[in-house]
Amino acid sequence: MPTKKDDVYGDHISHKFNDELMELKTEFLKMGGMVEAQVENAIQALVDGDGHMADEIRANDKKVDRMEVEIDEEATLIIARRQPTARDLRLVISVIKMVADLERVGDEAKKIAKLAIKLQEEGQAPRGYVEVRHIGTHVLSMLHDALDAFARLDSEQALRIMKEDKRVDEEYQAAARTLLTFMMEDTRNISRCMSVMWVLRALERVGDHACNIAENVIFMVKGEDVRHTPVEEAEKVVGR
């Protein structure tokens, strides 16, 4: 755990304020860790056809949801009590937005788990699983790096994640084309391939959320909003 001394949010005159911000950060990272594990396990459950694990993921999603509410409450209390400014304000506002992203990532994991159960019940036919693994690994590393960038306030790493997002989109398009050919080969494949397509779609969304988190990290560090701007703009902001 980061200690107060080496943290830029930990040197206020009010120690209580330090504790509150540290707690917020820690809880956010804890939620991030949970969500990461959820996605990882969901992919595993799908690939292994592990219905038991898929059930567990669906149950855990409730805990993720609860964490979102708790972190939001904590952030609201900090605003009410401390009227944070500058980097403190940017931290609190960003955390409020980023927990929403994490919660959505949790939902995507749940979606994948549901599809894993469906696919398992219909019997194994591991078509498109290579793509699932590939994109899954890619977006998981993006999510991991985004949370890392948050913990380290590393805007350069955040920028790299923004750039990655485009690659995931391309991979998703390519995978969709592959699945389409399977469907054209044999119409009996359509239902199963569509399920796999939904899985890929969910993973692609995870990449988008990781990218949102990265944008918020840049806002926290640089104080400039890089949402809805071209990557070149974000590059300039980070370079400043």
Next chain:
Amino acid sequence: MNSINPTIASEASQLNEERVPVQEERPAETVIEEGKTVGKPYTDNAKFKLRDVDVFYGDTRAIKKVSLDIGRNEVIAFIGPSGCGKSTFLRCLNRMNDSIDICRVKGSLQLDDQNIYDPKRDVVELRARVGMVFQKPNPFPKSIYDNVAYGPRIHGLANRKADLDEMVENSLRKAGLWEEVKDRLDATATGMSGGQQQRLCIARAIAVSPEVILMDEPCSALDPIATAKVEELIAEMSESYTIVIVTHSMQQAARVSHRTAYFHLGHLVEVNETNKVFTSPEHELTESYITGRFG
């Protein structure tokens, strides 16, 4: 939050272990270069042009080479830790420092392109143009009416009683006090509440039709409701006056001002749009101060 799945929790905490932040070493003390102000200290439509201003109390240099423009109809807030020189600087603007023998002011200070410190300048006239409201309400121990009428009387602004009545009413209205006191204008001012007294002082300041109003922590002795009323008043007055406010309440500066100037140990460290200062200040010291990292 203790009820999370133990495997996930341990994994999560493992991940967190890895995420110990790598912080850059921050310099122990930020060096301030004299006369260097980050942000936007100058404006096009300047009421005050202040350049390389130094203020000494005896041998002590309280203000160090400060340059700043204050715009017409602008509300500018001066913030900074106690003893940083913000009140001293404020008092230069209408020569309130003249009354302190050991105080010397150097540099160029211009109001509408005229030297404020011109020895031939009529200080009484200057202070009529640049009015002041202080930290503690300081009404004269006279009636409410006489407090407001005092300025117009000594400046000979009203010849007839009817004119004076009108001025008093107008000023009290502008200060948002008329409805509360119109039936007791002869009552003594010191019997009013603190918030009312402060608004009376504002009415007294605006009775002589000043162009600029200097406010030295005008709300620090007031309760939240009276504070809100004074802030409301500042917003209204900014249409017709230039307002310079020194405040210890960061939220107040954020609420009422257009630009914010941060003073530190006699230096003017940063001047920027208020919105910028409170969301992403440019200077490390400004950031430390407004986020409560030192006081």
